[in-house]
Amino acid sequence: MVFSWFHLALIIFLLAGALFAAGPLLISRLIAPRFKGGDIGLPYECGIRPQGSAWSRFGVNYYFYALIFLAFEVDILYLFPVATYYPHSEGFLPLIKLFIFLFILGVSIIYFWRKGVFSWPRRISL
The missing domain is CATH 1.20.5 (Single alpha-helices involved in coiled-coils or other helix-helix interfaces)
Structure with missing residues (x-):
């Protein structure tokens, strides 16, 4: 070389x-x-001394709801490319695929609702 x-x-x-x-x-x-x-x-160096405990603990339910929200939010974000592509598509096939996607999303919401995922329990016993 x-x-x-x-x-x-x-x-x-x-x-x-x-x-x-x-x-x-x-x-x-x-x-x-x-x-x-x-x-x-000190935590949160903003010029004010913190009152109480700086290490407040959130329940597991809070994180669980956040994860469910993110999962469904990402699923909804898949609709934006479909909406931009839809005027350029031909026929009813993209519309049928969109309804299949929305049907699966709706069935999953009903499934989680029936399982009691969306009800906030007072206390989790481990």
């Missing part, structure tokens, strides 16, 4: 890119003030 100016330029640009990415990290590590204790260790 013959070493050319292109190879040299490629190596220089790779090194410059690495320095460009790592430079601010290294410089901030060298010149940043190092304080331990005081208000730095």
Whole structure:
């Protein structure tokens, strides 16, 4: 392999890119003030001292509802590409596929509703 100016330029640009990415990290590590204790260790450094416990615990139900919301929200997001493609489609096949998707989504909501997933229990016993 013959070493050319292109190879040299490629190596220089790779090194410059690495320095460009790592430079601010290294410089901030060298010149940043190092304080331990005081208000730095407090949660939510907004200038107000926290009242009560900073480590409030959320119930498992909260996270479970958040995951269900995300799952159905992502399913609904699949409808946007269909809506943009629909005026360019021919025939009823895309409309039938859309109704099949909405039917499966509706059946899954009914299934979860019957299982009692959407009812918020007072307390979970583990």
